[in-house]
Amino acid sequence: MFASTRPPLSRRTFLRGVGVGLALPLLDVMAPAVARAAEAPETPRRMFGICNNLGLLPQHFFPEKAGRDYAAPAYLELLKAHKSEFTVFSGVSHPDVDGGHPADNCFLTAAPHPSSGGFRNSISLDQYVAERIGHKTRFASLTLGVNVSPGMRSLSWTGAGVLIPCESSAAAVFRRMFVRGTPAEVEAQVRKLDGGRSILDAVGGQAADLKKDLPAGDRDRLDQYFTSVRDMERRLAVAKEWERKPKPKPPGPAPTDAADPREYMDRVRLMYDMARLAFETDSTRCVTLMLDSVNSPVIDLPETKLTEAYHNLSHHGKSPAKLAQLKAIDEAHMRLLADLFAGLRTAKEGGRPLLDRTMVLYGSNLGNASTHVTTNLPVLLAGGGFKHAGHLAFDRERNYPLPNLFVSMLQRLGLSADKFASSTGTFRGLELAG
Template identity: 50%
Template sequence: MDHRKINRRRFLRGVGVSLALPLLDSLQSASAKVSDSQPPQRMLLISNNLGVLPKPFFPEGTGRGYELSPYLAELTEFRNDFTVLSGLSHPDVEGGHSTENCFLTAARGPTKSGFRNTISLDQFAAEQMGPVTRFPTLNLGVNIDKANRSLSWTRDGVLLPAEDSANALFRKMFLQGNAAEVQRQLYHLEERGSILDTLLDDTRQFRKNLGRDDQSRLDQYLTSVREIEERLETARQWETRAKPATDQTPPNDIRDPKLFFEKFDLMLSMGRLALETDSTRIVTLMVDAFATPAFLLHPGQNTTDGYHNLSHHGQSEQKMKQLEDADLQQMVLLRKLFQQLSETIEGEDRLLDRTMILFGSNMGDANTHNNTNLPILLAGGDFKHGQHLAFKHDNNKPLSNLFLTMLHKLGVETDTFGSSTGSPIDF
């Protein structure tokens, strides 16, 4: 048998080993530069994939003297801690509900044949920030169809499933395994490392028989393998460190999808707990309203239809009233989150001032499947808040320009992300 064919077969098996480690995309190279000179900045990214009713969300006036809209009035006490933005969207990200997986990626043409998603804002930031926390990011969900929907996507456009179990997340963050369990996990990490070592040996032998272009492609692949090795080393280091302590008990999961607001509140609390304990500095939370059936609006009162059907209200007064009620309750949950973060002190600052909270949606108007003029609210992060930044509604500014602003606040120096024009939004 031809020696070259044998090596190629072994090489392809090696590729399969590499591709079998998708979760390692959330781990960053141990050689990344980490600066402890500045107070840590954090980010919580929230999206309801059916959005909100636009009219009661957006204020009429602009600048700092704007009048709070009915929805924003629920956040009155934090007026100077948030900014509402209008006239933002992702260019060429159209197609109604198909855009939900592009909210943090800005990947164009989600309905086109052969579409492939791109890296999401959270994963991009984690790559650049390096291994500063046990979990580079945490990706959470409420009522989420985790096989098909996520806010988090790898650089190769692979979906990272959201965690929708508060109990499982709590155990992952705080419960330390016994010595045997830790050793078993370390063994698995070592085993993966040895597989990669074998893979590198095989590919070095295989490289000799390749042309220049193929050698270049292989070198790129080997670079990726080395990065995975470094990520494995980072994982080993974290596995031997004690997890943070908490006086809270593991929460009970809320499994009934009808308890929509209770589940939303619980996952917000878990995200806040993760940030407070510095288990991670980046949290995403997709609220999958599309997958939410008729839900409990108030004790003893269910909605008349599932969330999706309500969103296609067709100006029905009954449906719009229920949607307004649901939107207002979500504003109340945001106010609770702001309050808790403002009461938590880290160093000399409120945790709210060290945490950017983005609340928004891929849907500008779910009733018409419109994906422009997205509802965007940014709170915390020590920005000069208290204003309505309004851009052209007929020629939207890229939402990715705001993402650039947020990346810079995290200390990530980049001129591009998604569809950004290289000009962050200043405020």
């Protein structure tokens, strides 16, 4: 296929020059020449971000020794079958992300001071990725949650700092991925998308008329608005195309949601299954999962009788009874995580384990839920094509910036990024595999 070498026309420049050209379709001359050439098959890479907002008991999570030959503490012992496939970090945190529980909304944004007056969140890691590669899959991203307080908590935030609500039903996620509507329903959905796009066009045109009479600061804000409108316009166009494409064949019957929030671990397991299926079918390459333990009641565990709600247990006051119950909860989390790793390892893509191409980030916004400390966060990264280094230990008094890990993850996804939030570079000690 012939590919022009002429530099592509900037759509942003075109909008500035014409003012009311926002609604025009993306023209061929606006696309990079390389994008119009025949593209070589790519190797998809993916990310799954998980936050348990009540953390883990640190004494059972962090190894004492750095490097690959550490003696596994109780929680990591439950992940021993995957020891070569993940790296555990100590002495890491998000600079200036404080405020205790509100910090969970910043786990993938690293926006500072979430409990301060007038706080506005910033774009989350998954949405940064979705903006750049989300068009390659049916869903730009999936935002999931377990026992999430609706409208209050999420790991996914737009570039404008708007919360993306969590989907809490595994059955609904399954239907979105695998169940196609009737032809009439599909066309009705396409008409809705067309209607949404026309509304954006009209609003965009009105905003353009205002721009010429505004001061410089307001014009900058309006430019940001134009950018968000263009992004939404692009997403609507992509969604319209996907509506008419067949969905993958379901691997089995739809899951049955755990009806009671006390069935917390069943809900977690189902969401892990949905994330794995989404990656196996290449339905999306970005999934987040907020485990809202703060909003969870007295949960059911098969072998341990719990006496208080999850949040109340986290304020244990060093009570042996509460600590024993928390340890049982944490160990249940680790067993589910081990099952997730095993499932991603068993699933194959191009003859390689899916885990090799899927970064699983597991951690918490709290280093110690009992005291609401937001430093020394319990974090591990599995899979994804890294040379896993065992235990990377940093200064527990002057923490190493966790956003550096996000830069390394972006680069592993093939994105040209050298900065995210408060990062200072890529993550030290974590190397890419071949």
